[in-house]
Each structure stands twice: as C-alpha cells, then as structure tokens.
Amino acid sequence: MTVIEAQNVSKRYIIDHKKGNAKSDTFREVITDTFRNMFTKGEEDEVEHEDFWALKDVSFKIEQGDRVGVVGSNGAGKSTLLKVLSRITEPTQGKITIKGRVASLLEVGTGFHPELSGRENIFLNGAILGMKRDEIKKHFDAIVDFAGVEKFLDTPVKRYSSGMYVRLGFAISAHLEPEIMIVDEVLAVGDADFQRKCLGKMKDASTSGRTILFVSHNLTAVQGLCNKAMYMQKGQLIQMGETNLIMSNYLSQIQKTDLQVTYTDQNEAPGNDRVRLKSVKLVPNYLDNQNHLDVRTSFKIQIEFWNYLDQANLNISLHVNSLTGECIFNIGTPSIKFEKGIISAECEIPSDFLNDGSYSLSFMIVKDTASVVYNFEEALIFEIEDYREGTVWYGKWPGYVRPKIEFPIMQLEYENAI
Amino acid sequence: MQETVIEAGRSEKHYWADIIRFRELLWILAVRDITVRYKQTMIGVAWAVVRPIMTVLVFVFAFHKVAKIEDTSGVDFKIIVFTGVIFWNFFASAFQQVSNSITGNANLVSKVYFPRLLMPLSSVAVPLLDFFVGFIVLVPFLIYSGISVDYHLLFVPVFLFFAFMAALSLGIIFASLNVQYRDFQQIVPLIVQYGFFICPVAYSTSSIKELSWYPFYTWLNPLAGIIEGFRWCLIPNYPYFTWDSFLPTIIFVCLTTIIAIIFFRKRENSFVDYI
Numbered sequence: 001m002t003v004i005e006a007q008n009v010s011k012r013y014i015i016d017h018k019k020g021n022a023k024s025d026t027f028r029e030v031i032t033d034t035f036r037n038m039f040t041k042g043e044e045d046e047v048e049h050e051d052f053w054a055l056k057d058v059s060f061k062i063e064q065g066d067r068v069g070v071v072g073s074n075g076a077g078k079s080t081l082l083k084v085l086s087r088i089t090e091p092t093q094g095k096i097t098i099k100g101r102v103a104s105l106l107e108v109g110t111g112f113h114p115e116l117s118g119r120e121n122i123f124l125n126g127a128i129l130g131m132k133r134d135e136i137k138k139h140f141d142a143i144v145d146f147a148g149v150e151k152f153l154d155t156p157v158k159r160y161s162s163g164m165y166v167r168l169g170f171a172i173s174a175h176l177e178p179e180i181m182i183v184d185e186v187l188a189v190g191d192a193d194f195q196r197k198c199l200g201k202m203k204d205a206s207t208s209g210r211t212i213l214f215v216s217h218n219l220t221a222v223q224g225l226c227n228k229a230m231y232m233q234k235g236q237l238i239q240m241g242e243t244n245l246i247m248s249n250y251l252s253q254i255q256k257t258d259l260q261v262t263y264t265d266q267n268e269a270p271g272n273d274r275v276r277l278k279s280v281k282l283v284p285n286y287l288d289n290q291n292h293l294d295v296r297t298s299f300k301i302q303i304e305f306w307n308y309l310d311q312a313n314l315n316i317s318l319h320v321n322s323l324t325g326e327c328i329f330n331i332g333t334p335s336i337k338f339e340k341g342i343i344s345a346e347c348e349i350p351s352d353f354l355n356d357g358s359y360s361l362s363f364m365i366v367k368d369t370a371s372v373v374y375n376f377e378e379a380l381i382f383e384i385e386d387y388r389e390g391t392v393w394y395g396k397w398p399g400y401v402r403p404k405i406e407f408p409i410m411q412l413e414y415e416n417a418i
Numbered sequence: 419m420q421e422t423v424i425e426a427g428r429s430e431k432h433y434w435a436d437i438i439r440f441r442e443l444l445w446i447l448a449v450r451d452i453t454v455r456y457k458q459t460m461i462g463v464a465w466a467v468v469r470p471i472m473t474v475l476v477f478v479f480a481f482h483k484v485a486k487i488e489d490t491s492g493v494d495f496k497i498i499v500f501t502g503v504i505f506w507n508f509f510a511s512a513f514q515q516v517s518n519s520i521t522g523n524a525n526l527v528s529k530v531y532f533p534r535l536l537m538p539l540s541s542v543a544v545p546l547l548d549f550f551v552g553f554i555v556l557v558p559f560l561i562y563s564g565i566s567v568d569y570h571l572l573f574v575p576v577f578l579f580f581a582f583m584a585a586l587s588l589g590i591i592f593a594s595l596n597v598q599y600r601d602f603q604q605i606v607p608l609i610v611q612y613g614f615f616i617c618p619v620a621y622s623t624s625s626i627k628e629l630s631w632y633p634f635y636t637w638l639n640p641l642a643g644i645i646e647g648f649r650w651c652l653i654p655n656y657p658y659f660t661w662d663s664f665l666p667t668i669i670f671v672c673l674t675t676i677i678a679i680i681f682f683r684k685r686e687n688s689f690v691d692y693i
Contacts, residue, residue: 013691083690087531089423090687096424110529113450115457120450127446154455179419223540 516589
C-alpha cells in the first residue's frame with residue numbers, strides 16, 4: 001500500500017537582493033523597509049526579487065513499511081522536503097497524499113521549556129509531538145529508563161547536561177507510535193553508545209511495519225537502517241531506489257571531481273623556477289561493482305612534476321594528513337640524480353589501511369636529501385567512505401588507520417571451570 | 419485510516435476539527451505558561467495577589483489624592499480603581515501575550531505541525547488566572563466598602579467574554595503581523611500604555627461626562643463599555659453603564675474577531691518562512 005505519494009512538489013522561496021549600497025545605515029534601512037512593506041507598490045525597483053526553488057518537481061511514492069533514507073549534499077532540499085511532509089510549511093506547487101498518523105522529529109526535545117522539570121517536559125514534549133496523555137503515562141517509565149534520568153526527574157531541564165537533555169528528547173520521540181515517522185539528523189548528537197541505542201530503537205520501529213523517512217549525513221547509518229534511498233540534488237530528486245545502488249551512485253557523484261589535479265600550462269602550475277607541479281592523481285583499484293573509494297579500496301598515488309634543475313639529486317617526501325592537519329604517515333622515494341624534464345613517482349596505498357574520513361596529500365621535492373626545493377601543500381584532498389558488514393553499530397569508527405588484523409576469539413573452557 | 423492531503427493554498431478542511439483534536443496540547447501549553455510564570459520565585463502565586471493590590475494603592479494615591487479625581491456617584495474610589503485595574507490588567511496582558519505568542523514559540527513553529535491558533539489561545543491562560551485571583555482579592559474590598567452585590571453579578575461572564583475576545587482578536591492580528599515585521603512588537607507596549615489613560619481605568623466616566631465630546635467617547639473607545647459594564651455588575655445602581663453604550667463594543671468585537679480569523683488563517687501557513 002502506498003502511504004506517501006508526492007506529485008510534482010515544488011517549494012519556492014523569494015530572496016531579496018538589495019541594490020545599491022548594501023551596507024547602508026541599518027536604522028534607515030529598517031524605516032524605509034517598513035514603509036515600503038506597509039504601503040506596497042512603493043519604489044519596488046530598489047529591491048530585486050529572485051526565485052529560489054528549494055524543491056522542484058519532486059514526485060515519489062513510498063510504500064508501507066519502507067525505510068527511506070534521504071541523502072544529498074547541503075542545500076539539496078532534504079530538510080525542506082521533510083518540512084513540507086510534516087506540514088510545517090506549505091508547498092508552492094504540487095500535491096502530497098499521506099495515509100496515517102505522522103510524527104516528525106526534526107529536532108530532539110522540541111519545545112522543551114528550560115524552567116520546567118524533566119517530568120513536566122516529558123508531558124509537554126509528548127503533547128507537542130501528538131501523543132495523548134494516557135499514551136505518555138503508559139510509556140512514562142520506559143521513557144525515563146531509556147533516557148537514564150531517574151534521579152533528575154524533578155530538576156529543571158536547564159540544569160541538565162546537554163547529553164541528558166538530548167537523551168530525554170530522543171527517549172520521548174522513540175516512544176511515539178505513529179504509522180509514519182519523519183526523522184532529521186537526530187543521530188548527529190549524543191555519544192556512540194547513545195547513537196547505537198537510537199538506531200536500535202528505529203530499527204525496532206521499522207520491523208513493526210512502520211514507515212520511516214530518514215535524513216542523515218551519517219551514510220553508514222542510512223545504509224544500515226534503510227532499505228530504500230532517495231538522492232536529492234539542488235531541490236530535485238535525482239534517483240530513488242534500493243539503498244546500496246543509490247548510495248554508490250551518490251558517493252561516486254560527490255567524489256568524482258576530487259581525485260586528480262592536472263596542470264597543462266607550465267606558467268600556471270604551482271611551483272618555482274626549479275620545479276613545477278604537473279599532476280597529482282589518485283587512481284583507485286575498484287572492486288567489482290564499486291565506483292567510489294571506501295575503506296576496502298586500495299589506490300595508487302601518482303605524482304608528476306617538471307624539473308628545471310640539471311644533474312640534481314631529487315627525492316619526494318609525501319605526507320598524508322588528516323583534515324585537521326595531523327600527519328598520519330610520511331613516506332619518501334629514494335634520492336636519484338635526474339636530468340631536466342618530467343619526473344614521475346608512484347606509490348600504492350593498500351586496502352584496509354586508512355580509516356574513513358577526509359585526507360589531504362602534501363609533498364615536498366627535496367634536493368640532496370636535505371634542502372627543500374618546493375613544498376606542495378594540500379595538493380590533493382580526498383575522501384574515503386565507510387564500509388562495514390556484520391555489525392549493527394553505525395557510529396563513527398575511531399582512529400586514523402583501520403587495518404584488517406586477524407583477531408580470533410574463542411571459548412577456552414566451559415561452565416565447570418568457573 | 420486518516421488521510422492528509424497537502425497542497426498549496428489548500429485551506430485544511432479539518433482545521434477546526436484539528437483544534438478539537440489538539441485540545442490536550444492547548445491545555446498543556448496553557449499549563450506550561452502558568453507553571454513557568456512563578457518558577458524560581460520566593461512567594462510564588464502570592465504575586466498574583468500582591469500586584470493588583472499595590473497597583474490599586476498607587477493609583478488611588480496618584481489619581482484620587484494627588485490629582486483630586488472624584489466619583490460623583492459616591493462610590494468608594496478604591497472600588498472604582500480596583501474594578502478598573504483588574505479588568506484592564508486582564509485585557510492588557512492578554513493582548514500583549516497573544517501578540518507575542520507566535521514569535522515567542524518560534525521553536526515550535528519551525529519544528530512541528532499543529533493548528534497555529536493554539537498558540538494565541540493558550541497564551542490567554544495566564545492573564546485569565548490572574549483575573550480570577552484579582553477577582554477573589556476584590557471581595558474583601560467590596561465588603562469593606564459596604565457594597566452588597568446583587569443579581570447583576572451574573573453578567574460578569576458576559577463582559578469577561580467580550581474583553582477576552584477583544585484582546586484575543588486584536589492580539590491575533592498583531593501576532594500575525596509581528597511574525598514578519600517586528601515593529602509591531604514595539605507598538606504593542608505603547609498601545610497598552612496609552613490605552614490605560616484613554617480608558618476609564620483609574621477614573622470613571624463621571625469625570626468626563628460633562629465634556630462636549632462625551633457621546634463619541636464610547637464609540638471611539640469600545641473598551642470603555644466593557645470596563646464600565648464590569649463595574650455595573652458589581653456596584654448596585656452604578657449609573658455610567660447602559661446597554662446602548664455597550665453596542666459599539668459588540669460591533670467592534672465582532673468585526674475584529676472576523677478580521678482576525680481571516681487574517682490569521684491566511685498567513686499561518688507561511689509563518690515558518692518569515693519567523
């Protein structure tokens with residue numbers, strides 16, 4: 001049965017651009033704006049209106065029991081779509097038909113009042129999310145237990161730690177029993193242990209036949225939780241279908257441009273009168289059906305540069321850095337005497353080595369193993385996606401490296417040994 | 419199974435039914451406002467008693483003792499002021515709360531759906547409670563002044579209803595405008611401040627009855643009728659209220675209510691885009 005059907009849904013926002021001196025005196029601006037707005041048809045030519053389509057012709061159908069992950073980069077229209085579906089804002093065009101009771105969790109702890117106690121806020125938040133008083137009473141103990149705030153039930157939530165606040169918020173929403181659940185980025189908060197609890201709860205909800213619509217930047221969570229996915233870009237629905245397919249298309253889309261930097265004109269290439277960069281390439285050895293870099297993929301790093309030095313002993317020192325700038329490892333080529341011309345170097349990074357995350361490559365060209373000829377900083381930035389199987393934990397895998405090291409475990413002795 | 423259709427400009431057919439369905443939320447929002455009001459205070463709800471008494475004492479001093487305003491009907495001036503003050507306080511704070519109700523609940527507006535009308539409705543709870551407390555405090559004053567109320571007392575709910583609707587409808591109009599233009603946030607306190615002097619709060623109409631423009635007064639100031647009506651309920655033979663002079667109030671309240679509802683329904687779906 002189709003529970004959500006969207007037909008050509010569009011949402012337009014109008015953005016005002018002010019002409020002329022943009023940094024004009026704010027007080028004056030306020031006054032003139034007020035008057036212009038109160039008596040429209042004033043000097044409207046001073047303001048330029050631009051249409052911005054946050055959603056454009058989005059159509060889809062969601063069946064009962066589907067768990068649909070919505071992915072897309074920032075500004076793709078994911079949140080707008082959820083807002084339209086939860087009736088917070090109206091679409092400009094199009095029509096959506098929803099069958100069943102909807103609960104939207106666009107935030108944890110919506111409407112919590114800082115002055116009220118945890119107990120009072122459970123009832124307040126529950127009612128805001130559409131629960132009846134009896135339902136809240138029925139689940140009260142479970143909520144308190146799930147959030148782990150028994151001791152602080154009568155403390156105003158303004159005195160809660162942020163972790164407690166979030167846990168209580170999620171605990172309430174987790175005990176909603178709607179037919180359709182709309183969830184936005186709830187998992188971006190809380191520690192790993194709590195995230196695990198949340199995802200477990202959502203999985204429970206879906207096995208009981210509930211339909212879930214889930215927006216998250218945690219792609220691992222989407223992969224683990226959802227059976228279908230929607231890929232959005234610039235307000236449009238690019239593709240909808242089975243999760244793994246959509247995911248790999250989406251990931252290859254966002255990775256595509258980043259994997260190489262090439263300069264054809266020597267005058268524009270970074271460097272100096274002794275060396276100039278020709279290209280840095282990252283060449284993945286994809287497994288079957290793979291079209292993006294993840295932790296399983298081995299890849300080559302190829303560097304080419306123009307050398308204007310004659311008879312110089314040169315080597316390359318390559319740094320792979322995390323995005324926060326810490327060096328993860330540093331490797332160097334042997335130092336060899338070169339003629340003028342194009343020099344190339346290549347190394348292979350094995351599979352199951354770097355953890356998922358963003359990395360940057362920096363390298364220097366060194367003369368006589370001692371003096372730096374040129375330092376190419378952040379020559380290439382790339383991302384490695386997560387991949388895991390055989391686990392129901394979707395939190396961020398810690399560490400910079402993720403080696404696949406045999407780690408057997410077994411039962412040594414039985415009960416009679418205790 | 420419940421089916422919802424979301425479409426541009428579609429005025430939700432079940433809007434009024436939804437309000438009934440969400441009545442628990444209305445109640446909880448009202449309780450929230452009331453509970454929060456006296457949190458972290460030492461004397462708590464006693465403030466609801468202390469404030470009107472202090473106000474009355476100050477006004478009696480300023481208007482009666484200093485400015486020498488008298489009431490020609492011979493009613494104790496304290497009673498004139500007290501009745502005026504608790505009614506005006508109700509109207510003024512209800513109007514202010516309602517006009518801030520949407521912007522004050524911005525976090526709800528942008529995150530969950532419910533009939534937006536619940537926000538202005540629930541925000542009248544606190545002023546209403548204060549009114550009832552003030553009314554109880556008034557009783558010993560009436561006894562002290564030797565006033566014995568009669569069957570007119572039964573009309574109090576009528577005037578309360580009109581004050582409620584006037585505050586609510588005006589407040590709703592301001593609340594919807596306030597979402598987009600915060601200028602109205604600045605205007606509301608001014609209206610309340612000037613209104614206090616224009617309405618017969620700390621004086622009765624006897625003080626202006628001789629003025630040539632008095633006949634227009636009740637037409638220009640629909641609230642005057644409500645306040646004088648309230649006094650008429652409590653003070654036997656109170657001479658400054660007739661149902662004729664209440665007519666402008668009825669017309670005014672009906673008009674603003676209709677305008678407020680149309681205005682609000684038209685704008686509520688786009689609140690989130692401007693808030």
